[in-house]
Amino acid sequence: MSSKASLKVLFSCILLSLLIYTVWASSRQPVLQWGGLTTGPDRYWTFATLMDAYFGFLTFYIWVFFKEVRLLPKIAWFVAIMLLGNMAMSAYVLVQLLRLRPDQAAPAILSTRNR
Secondary structure, three states: OOHHHHHHHHHHHHHHHHHHHHHHHHHHOOHHHOOOOOOHHHHHHHHHHHHHHHHHHHHHHHHHHHHOOOHHHHHHHHHHHHHHOHHHHHHHHHHHHHHOOOOOOOOHHHHOOOO
16 A cells, blocks of 8 residues: 555544544533543543544654654654653654754755655
8 A cells, every 4th residue: 555545544544533532422421511530421522632632643743754764763753752742742843943954944844854
């Protein structure tokens, strides 16, 4: 399967699973009645929020996977992103920005692969 087809399958699954879980959680409790972890039904929206966050981490990691050429950094950044979330993601972007040459504009970090 090509990279393009794999990405289509991955992001279709993410979208479908988020839609299904959101509809299911909505049937258990309206989102505006969410109160955290203080009562039983609130766990549905807590899980929905966690699913949304981790799918966001995975989406960001797909970009990291593209940028990193070597296996060890790919694995290390995956672990960091899944454990630290937005802290690791911010660190990754800062590292990429610091690697830019003075003559390069910030958008260069989006499509240039690391060496």
